[in-house]
Amino acid sequence: MRHDHLITSKHLTREDVEAVLDRAAEIDADPDAVAGKHEGTILGLLFFEPSTRTKMSFETAMKRLGGDVVDMGSVESSSVKKGETLADTVRVIEGYADAIVVRHPSQGSAKMASEFVDVPLINAGDGAGHHPTQTLLDLYTIRENAGLDDLSIGIMGDLKYGRTVHSLAYALSNFDAHQHFVSPESLQLPREVVYDLHQEGASVREHESLEEVLDSLDVLYVTRIQRERFPDENEYQRIAGEYQIDLETLEGASDDLTVMHPLPRVDEIAPEIDDTDHAAYFEQAHNGVPVRMALLDRLLEGGVSR
Amino acid sequence: MRHDHLITSKHLTREDVEAVLDRAAEIDADPDAVAGKHEGTILGLLFFEPSTRTKMSFETAMKRLGGDVVDMGSVESSSVKKGETLADTVRVIEGYADAIVVRHPSQGSAKMASEFVDVPLINAGDGAGHHPTQTLLDLYTIRENAGLDDLSIGIMGDLKYGRTVHSLAYALSNFDAHQHFVSPESLQLPREVVYDLHQEGASVREHESLEEVLDSLDVLYVTRIQRERFPDENEYQRIAGEYQIDLETLEGASDDLTVMHPLPRVDEIAPEIDDTDHAAYFEQAHNGVPVRMALLDRLLEGGVSR
């Protein structure tokens, strides 16, 4: 097994992360310098679950580097529905592609798949598991807007089921960050995640209300509270409403507060915030391109040890 | 808001149209001259409704110019089904693409979307609204086959619901064209369209039978009468049958008559016409490529004021 896959952000060192972010910043500043660099390279896209942003972002990144993609398409149009195993699928695709991106609903699937191939494989989300490139672009956006040193970040919404949130929290534990988790009690961070974060020496506090910490925050990372989590619609409406933000909510915030969201949003952030200097969520989505360009560039050169 | 979107053909001036058609003719005559011209450029495709011709034609046009595309894919496989607004979707995609093509079922959607982005946005059909690139390729095909000066054109079929037909009629009102509308009474051109055309000074006449005008026509533009418009199947069969053409129908036509159709056709034009010199509908579909190349070339250079 090669060591240039990217499966999880959990064990990425601070140096690993900073190397990718530095490269992304270079690319962002001068994309022409790498345009065409990986001409002739083909990236295989295996998305076993729907995705807009992640898939288009990887595709854009590879094409901005001069390469191209081959896409398995939807599961319905593929051999998967004939009962092919993931191990077989990736072994077939590695004959077509120089690197592979996999999104799959099963936790651990990307790790397993990576053991069957000799080309770099990137996990683009494995169910409740990891989604390391989302974490990298989140970190990049934080660094560009607020810096990763002496950071005070609020992470709000569904903290129980959110893969994105867990990955980000683990990654931030490598940095000098004060993490404030804001959620209804029923959607708190899982106890084992809190435990792990404490083990890593992270500064972690939990809150039920944003008000308690808003004024101290450099960054507010909002995630969606999903209707499906609540058996009772009224209960959902009541709780979700408390974790939505608008201009009024942000009155107590620092002028420099950066608001992030992994998107898609539904009602969590009022559109009136879009035009303020707080809003960084579209920039955050756009940052997926330079970050994934940086990552692909390194993996294709055999550079990331992971 | 930028002024290099293309949302409607209704306000395109004769000069705007002729500039695109002239450029398309240049490209058609010497495609190699622009091959690779827009290398590194990425066009975002957002099709919220199925499309074969329009989507593949834009994709081909961009690739023939040396660029590439990123495609959102079907609505089912995208974030849209998670409740994301069109305004959010296009703002995310503009981080990936240098220009955006949108097809959406809601009238006015492309216009609205264009107000949220800083890259050129092209309307590829907004429900009952507009589809300006179809109009441009129709005009190009007419000009190549019959010329746009002193033109006598019959437009036949479903004139009530046909977005294509309305756009074409508005665009032709800028030229010296005699427009003959041929349809069953129940599928006549909407009164407000007739009114608008008269206001524009267009020469417009309406007919229930093709025979009345066939011998005077330079171009016959056939559109499909859709079964869904008729509650009664027999009524549909009877009426649709009167607006289908075959070799016998065309006996009274000029030898130079050009027959067009936006495709797909079902029974409106008998296959026996395909091999005659009248048939221009496949050429018409093919013309989508040089016309869209011309348009993309101009928009990417910031050239079309619209």
Added chain:
Amino acid sequence: MRHDHLITSKHLTREDVEAVLDRAAEIDADPDAVAGKHEGTILGLLFFEPSTRTKMSFETAMKRLGGDVVDMGSVESSSVKKGETLADTVRVIEGYADAIVVRHPSQGSAKMASEFVDVPLINAGDGAGHHPTQTLLDLYTIRENAGLDDLSIGIMGDLKYGRTVHSLAYALSNFDAHQHFVSPESLQLPREVVYDLHQEGASVREHESLEEVLDSLDVLYVTRIQRERFPDENEYQRIAGEYQIDLETLEGASDDLTVMHPLPRVDEIAPEIDDTDHAAYFEQAHNGVPVRMALLDRLLEGGVSR
């Protein structure tokens, strides 16, 4: 009609086949020599049925040659569901693409389609008909692993319905091959295929058990026995089980035995065989790329007469 389509492998001469395989071997040995050779060329993909391997393999092949593809997408998202005929669809697409690949569920469809277009058209499977590029990559894999001279090949599984098997058998009749067909009686090769093979002078024998011939084989080509063929689940389990192979099955085989499978597999070949030197099925899938590169290269140069 042009003569540079590829519709069937049935009438490919030994010289035709060897010319493609030789070119594929050259490309396989030095892919860089053709990278970018067909820059600016666009291949149209029309898949009216799901496919992973074939479609991605064609796409990869075209891109490795420096070209690009435009893909009609799924039937659900295309004009086909509006009732467009295949003849119309291909005539539209030939305006976009320099060559066309068609997969369609109806036998004879590719042949019919080829009569309407002036660009090379490749049959990528027409129902129970042909799939010549699968045959070419199968022959390439056999030649690379065991050679095509004095070959002893076992072809096992569903021989009644398998398009892949029939095409391969016809193609092998041009070579000095001893063909052993191994299947349950109910899934034997159709009598007319056996008759044709005898007419071609092929060496053909039929067996109900692999044991009868295993030790004499250079190549064992395994295909899937589909559950749908059996009204009774128990009967299926019993029979399918007899035509699955694992390490124990292969104890009586030559050390040099090459095991092939067109994939996807379900239970026909135990995963424990994957790591043995017998396994050539992933290599076989990968061979689709150089073989299709060779074929596209020749067709685009106007070279294959068929």
